[in-house]
Amino acid sequence: MAVSVLERHRVRVTGHVDAQPMLFAHGFGCDQAMWRLVAPVFAEDFRVVLFDHLGSGGSDVDAYDEAAYSGLERYAQDVLDICHELDLHDVVFVGHSVSSMIGVLAQIAEPDVFARLVMVGPSARYIDDGDYVGGFSEADIDELLDLMDSNHLGWQEPLSGMVMPGPELAEQRAELDASFCRTRPDIARRFAGVTFRGDNRADLPLVSVPTLVLQNSNDPIAPPSAGAYVRDHVPGAVLEVIETSGHCAHLSAPSETIAAIRAFVLT
Amino acid sequence: MTGDPTGLFEHAPAAYVVLDRDGGRIREANGAFLALVGRSREDVLGRGLSSMWSVAGRIFHDTHLMPTLELSGRIDEVALEIVTAGGARIPVLLNANLDRSGEHAGEAAVVRVVLFPARHRRLYETELLRATREAEEARSRAVELARSLQQTLIPPVPPVIPRLQMSAVYRPAGAGDEVGGDFYDVFNVAPREWVVVLGDVSGKGIPAATVTAYIRHTVRDLAMQHADPADLLHELDAGLHQQDTDKFCTVVVLRLSESDRGWRVTGSSGGHPLPLLGHRDGTVVELGSPGSLIGILDDARFTTFTHDLADDEFVTVYTDGVTEARRGGGALLGDETLQRLVSRVAADPASVSDAIVAAALAYQDDVAVDDIAVLTLHPTRG
Numbered sequence: 001m002a003v004s005v006l007e008r009h010r011v012r013v014t015g016h017v018d019a020q021p022m023l024f025a026h027g028f029g030c031d032q033a034m035w036r037l038v039a040p041v042f043a044e045d046f047r048v049v050l051f052d053h054l055g056s057g058g059s060d061v062d063a064y065d066e067a068a069y070s071g072l073e074r075y076a077q078d079v080l081d082i083c084h085e086l087d088l089h090d091v092v093f094v095g096h097s098v099s100s101m102i103g104v105l106a107q108i109a110e111p112d113v114f115a116r117l118v119m120v121g122p123s124a125r126y127i128d129d130g131d132y133v134g135g136f137s138e139a140d141i142d143e144l145l146d147l148m149d150s151n152h153l154g155w156q157e158p159l160s161g162m163v164m165p166g167p168e169l170a171e172q173r174a175e176l177d178a179s180f181c182r183t184r185p186d187i188a189r190r191f192a193g194v195t196f197r198g199d200n201r202a203d204l205p206l207v208s209v210p211t212l213v214l215q216n217s218n219d220p221i222a223p224p225s226a227g228a229y230v231r232d233h234v235p236g237a238v239l240e241v242i243e244t245s246g247h248c249a250h251l252s253a254p255s256e257t258i259a260a261i262r263a264f265v266l267t
Numbered sequence: 268m269t270g271d272p273t274g275l276f277e278h279a280p281a282a283y284v285v286l287d288r289d290g291g292r293i294r295e296a297n298g299a300f301l302a303l304v305g306r307s308r309e310d311v312l313g314r315g316l317s318s319m320w321s322v323a324g325r326i327f328h329d330t331h332l333m334p335t336l337e338l339s340g341r342i343d344e345v346a347l348e349i350v351t352a353g354g355a356r357i358p359v360l361l362n363a364n365l366d367r368s369g370e371h372a373g374e375a376a377v378v379r380v381v382l383f384p385a386r387h388r389r390l391y392e393t394e395l396l397r398a399t400r401e402a403e404e405a406r407s408r409a410v411e412l413a414r415s416l417q418q419t420l421i422p423p424v425p426p427v428i429p430r431l432q433m434s435a436v437y438r439p440a441g442a443g444d445e446v447g448g449d450f451y452d453v454f455n456v457a458p459r460e461w462v463v464v465l466g467d468v469s470g471k472g473i474p475a476a477t478v479t480a481y482i483r484h485t486v487r488d489l490a491m492q493h494a495d496p497a498d499l500l501h502e503l504d505a506g507l508h509q510q511d512t513d514k515f516c517t518v519v520v521l522r523l524s525e526s527d528r529g530w531r532v533t534g535s536s537g538g539h540p541l542p543l544l545g546h547r548d549g550t551v552v553e554l555g556s557p558g559s560l561i562g563i564l565d566d567a568r569f570t571t572f573t574h575d576l577a578d579d580e581f582v583t584v585y586t587d588g589v590t591e592a593r594r595g596g597g598a599l600l601g602d603e604t605l606q607r608l609v610s611r612v613a614a615d616p617a618s619v620s621d622a623i624v625a626a627a628l629a630y631q632d633d634v635a636v637d638d639i640a641v642l643t644l645h646p647t648r649g
Contacts, residue, residue, distance in 0.1 A: 029330030033338050097330070136322065144323035147346070149396055196326070218290070220317065221329050245290040245315075247329040251337045252289055 005085045009051040009078065010058035013086065015043035020115070021088040022046040022265075025079065027097030027121070027247075028195045029188075031057025034096065037254035042261075046092065051082055053099075055187035064187055072098070072198055076105035083113050090115040092265055096250065097121050097222065098195040100230070101203070108206045117211040117234075118261050121219055121247050123226035124233070125199040132201070133225040141196045148189045204233035211237040212264040214249060214257065221247040238264075282382040284316060288365065288375060291315050291333065303359070303382065305351040316380065321348045321356060332363070336378060340365045346385065346392075358389035413446045416476045420450040420483075421640075428453075428461055428644075431523065431530060434620040435642040438628070440471075440588070440635050447638035448475040448516075449586045452483050454490070459525040462490045465642055466518035466539060466561075467586045478514040482507070482561075486520070496520040496535035497569040500558065504537065504569075507562035515562035519584050523644065530576040530646050535569045537561040540587060540602075545619065547579040549610045554582065581616035581645035583609060585623060588639035592627040600630045616645035 005011070012032065015022075022042050024035045032050040039048050052059040053075055068074045079102060083091060091114045095103040100122030107114045126134045127141060183191070211234045215227035231239040240260045244253035271277055282300035284293050296311050304311065304319055317328040324347040335342045341364040348356045359382045367376040421437050439447045448468035456462050464486045468475045485506055486499070493499040499520055507515070517539035524531050534542060538560030541553040555572035576582065585605075592600040605623065612622045620641040627639055 027330070029327075030334045030338075034334055036338065136326075140322040140326075143321060144326050147321075147323045147327055147348075219329075220325050246333055248334050248337070251334055 005078075005081045008060040008063050009054065009082060011082055011086075012050045013047065014040070014050075015045075015047045017047060019045060019047045020090055020092065021049055021083075021086070022092040022094060023049045023051075023079070023083070023088065025051070025093065025095040025099035025102060026053065026056065027095075027099050028191055029183075031059075031183075033057070034248065035094075035250060038250045038257055038261075041258050047088075049082070049086065049088070053191070054078060055191060056183050061184050061187065064184075066190065069187075069190065070194065072102050072105055072194060072200070075099075075102045075194075076109060079103070079106045080110055080113065083110075089113060092116045092118065094118040094120065094261065095122075097123070097247065098198070101198060101200040104200060104203050104207055104234075107209060108203060111208050114209050116209050116265060117207065118214065118264065119211065119230060120214045120249055120257065121216055121222040121227075122213060122230045123222040124201045124204055124230055126196045126221075126226075127199075129199075132229065133223065135221070135223045135226065136196065141193075144192060144196065145189055148185065148192055201229070201233065204230060205235060207234045207237075210264075210267075212260065213237055213239040214260055215239055215241050216246065216249050216253075217241055217243045218245040219247050240264075282359075282384075284311075284380045284382075286316055286378040286380060288378055291317055291328075291378065294377065300382065303351075303357065303384065304349055305353055305355075310352070319349055321350055324348055332361075336363055336365050346389070349382070358385045359383060360385045360388070416446045416473070420447070420476070420479055422451075422453060426453050426455070426461075428523075430525065430647055431461070431644055432617060432647045433463075433642065433644050434617055436620045436624045436640070438588075438624055438635055438639040440638050445471050446473065446476045447471055448479065449588065449638035449640040450479045450483060451584075451640050451642055452486065453642075454487060456490050456522075457524075461523045462486075463521040463523065463584070463642065463644065464518060465584045465586065465640055466516050466537075467588075467638070467640075468516040469514050474512070475514060478507075478510070478512055478516065481510060482516060482518070486518070490520075490522075494522070495571050496522055496533055497558070497571040500535050500537045500561065500569040501567065504559070504561045504564075504567045510562075512562075515560050517587075518561055521582065521584065521644075528575070529578065531573065532576050532582060532644075533571055533573045535571045537567070537569055540585060540590060543583045543585075543606065543609055544574065545581045545583060545609055545613045545616065546577075547581075547614050547616070549613045551606045551610045551613065576646055578646050578648070581613075581619065581643055583619055583623070583641065583643040585641040586637075586639060588635065588637035589623055589627045589641060591637060592631045592639075593636065594630055595632075600627060616643060619643040 024039050026032050026034045031052045042048050055064045093103040093114050100119035103117050126136050128134050213227050213231045231237045242249045242253050242256045246252050249257045277297050279297055282303045283297040284300050285295040292313055292315050293311050317325045343362050345361045347359055347361055349359050350356055361382050363380040366379050417439055425435055451465040453463050468478045489499045489502050519536045519539040521532055521534040536555055537558045541555055543551055544554045545551045556570055558569040559567035590600055590602055590605055608626050612618050620643045623641045624639055
């Protein structure tokens with residue numbers, strides 16, 4: 001029996017049906033749970049749509065086809081399929097990390113579906129190339145794929161056991177699905193290859209909607225040079241620096257991330 | 268460190284560090300951690316733990332480890348590599364949790380991390396991974412071999428017989444990664460004279476495929492020497508007896524000769540479902556009488572039937588993958604159902620083979636447990 005697009009990607013929709021849609025796309029390594037501290041706030045003013053990329057989290061892994069998902073184009077098509085299924089227009093697309101480039105490809109493919117792009121920690125190319133500083137070498141990425149092989153077990157480990165007590169933690173945990181951040185190891189490894197070996201620099205100038213780049217001040221995955229490159233090559237893009245470490249501002253600095261997105265969508 | 272009078276932290280038999288939640292800088296480190304990384308306490312305090320991973324480890328740290336910790340509060344058994352002050356790489360397993368117990372008292376949450384060196388385990392895992400990859404490669408080679416072999420069991424291109432239309436469908440069992448035992452062949456033995464052979468060798472895989480190859484070329488050879496199909500089967504039976512194999516087979520042989528009056532079909536079955544003779548008006552009967560299995564009995568019996576094929580008749584031969592299709596592991600599709608099905612589509616003989624295979628697949632929920640081969644012949648004008 002055919003599984004619908006919405007089931008296939010575990011699409012969750014909240015907020016007002018008539019409000020402008022805001023679609024959140026998670027990056028490599030986790031799933032839609034990554035937006036937990038940011039997305040709910042926007043449900044007051046937007047129709048918030050969350051989903052898992054195929055192969056991640058609670059998506060229908062049986063629908064994963066290695067050949068089809070060997071590039072970001074298919075991931076972008078999935079985003080468009082979700083937009084069509086929900087009949088979304090004027091979408092504010094918020095993509096983290098590799099999903100920033102997935103948003104670029106989707107916007108180029110169907111310019112009318114999107115109103116704005118928000119890129120959280122984008123990089124158009126992770127591997128250094130001449131004067132371009134992506135931050136990594138080919139060998140680094142090969143090593144990452146090997147590392148993921150040795151983490152086969154860890155990536156499938158279900159959320160379980162005791163959690164250190166904290167004020168809201170028990171409550172927060174209850175929201176979390178048992179499939180949280182689980183990825184089938186072979187798919188995670190291929191997604192890593194597609195992500196970190198990608199090069200979308202040539203696509204950036206083709207973006208035709210207002211774009212916000214959020215750059216973490218200390219991001220080991222997407223260095224400032226990567227964010228600046230995206231800003232300089234997406235026509236009219238603006239860049240905001242979020243003072244935080246790591247690659248996930250939406251987790252480590254949610255209020256700053258929310259404020260930056262809000263200011264951008266209100267302009 | 269304060270509050271560690273019994274050395275629970277400092278002297279723990281595992282490398283143990285406490286990090287700032289934001290930024291992951293090392294706040295406290297025990298003796299085992301300092302020994303592991305080969306650095307002094309002054310050197311490590313304030314440094315980000317991720318700076319001690321290999322580059323790949325840093326990517327993993329920021330894309331998976333930290334998000335998981337933030338969202339679920341803990342992460343277990345992560346395999347990473349520490350790079351020591353001397354540049355050596357030490358495989359470790361990491362467990363970590365997010366400790367927010369102090370937040371009640373206004374203290375910031377911290378991340379507690381325990382590391383275990385895992386050199387031997389990693390060697391073992393590397394071997395396991397290598398073995399798994401080799402097994403996967405071997406399997407895909409086997410699939411490739413099976414597919415290649417499978418293609419030798421049927422003609423690469425169905426021959427074109429003037430004034431006799433043939434439709435053949437061949438469907439291997441399951442996913443097609445095993446060589447089946449069904450085969451067919453169609454070849455020219457004289458001007459306006461053709462032989463059709465369709466059969467099923469017992470078993471599957473390479474042993475069955477070698478017997479199939481033997482039977483196909485032996486039938487081609489014998490067809491030049493014996494005009495009578497029953498004689499041919501006798502010789503084939505004797506030949507298979509002499510082979511060093513415990514395999515046997517069922518075969519149906521048709522010899523089609525064209526004269527000015529039309530097509531005459533003679534045939535014989537060796538333990539095989541009898542050919543069906545269909546008429547466009549929906550009448551379906553079996554042709555000939557059953558014969559012995561090939562390669563088993565000492566006194567095998569085969570008989571030849573003869574039929575002059577009318578312009579509105581057709582002949583269908585098939586393997587038992589059709590009639591022995593099982594619904595949910597239960598009832599067989601059976602001879603009667605098959606004949607009713609053929610009767611329903613008899614008005615269009617060219618559609619018979621496809622209809623039979625489709626029905627057999629549908630009957631077993633599209634998972635063919637046995638190979639299926641079906642071949643239908645009908646005279647055409649012109």
